[in-house]
Amino acid sequence: MKRRSFLAAPVAMATMTEAFGEPAYDGWIDPTPKVNVKRTLHLEQSHKGMVLIKTDAPDKPRHLIKPEVIDSIWGRGAYEIMPQSLHWKMIDSGWFGEEDLWFPFEKNSPEYEVWFGYFQPACEAHDLISNLLGVNNFWFIDPKDVGYGLEFMLHPSTPRYATVKLEGPQWISGFKELVESKAAHLTVETEVHPQLHAREDK
Structure with a gap:
């Protein structure tokens, strides 16, 4: 995902900041209220x-954002604790492209059991x-x-x-x-x- 499109998503930022803190980018914008x-x-x-x-x-189950993409934005380990529903909200809003996604839902996988x-x-x-x-x-x-x-x-x-x-x-x-x-x-x-x-x- 491009830096510009990421910083242009204030509603996502409000939601994600509540859960994980500010992303590791400069040029932070003020978040809007949670919806x-x-x-x-x-x-x-x-x-x-x-x-x-x-x-x-x-x-x-639906595709998730790749661990390395999530961790590069919110820090190491963020993928492990991020709710799958937040992945889908950001994907549906167009903030991540196909190259950022994966489908780790083989039976008995941790992602499948959580879903x-x-x-x-x-x-x-x-x-x-x-x-x-x-x-x-x-x-x-x-x-x-x-x-x-x-x-x-x-x-x-x-x-x-x-x-x-x-x-x-x-x-x-x-x-x-x-x-x-x-x-x-x-x-x-x-x-x-x-x-x-x-x-x-x-």
Whole structure:
């Protein structure tokens, strides 16, 4: 990525500065306030009449920025702690070209396990909603009922697999009202889609 295009991306700089500090360049610009990206929660049929909640994240991993590119900007080791979601935000904004990217997602690779456990749609929805509602400290594989028809669950799986479900379609309207009242950047789609994958039912 060219230095000029990098310094012309103030929103990215605001986000990245919060996480990693100023990049190792001169000519630093004042960052703009952090912006919340609009997200949509989708609903999918699950077993026993339950409804699985997913985010609008892709259901397959995406390219990341190469470690040497990230480390050359934010210092050695920055790649190891940078969330994959920040890679995608900067890539989607056009701040890195194809020559800066790689796809390190062979099964059992660290990058694949991080993507599956935290950024694929079901796990991301679990973490997003649990953070929104302050849900934590529930036992491994035991479902956590917090009201609103929601059931949080950590499955006995490697990579990590976590889900959040509604006990049935009758809870959808209340869930939508709850989420959208707490987070202006979140929208809940009320249509329940056919089940795409069976893993959450096991």
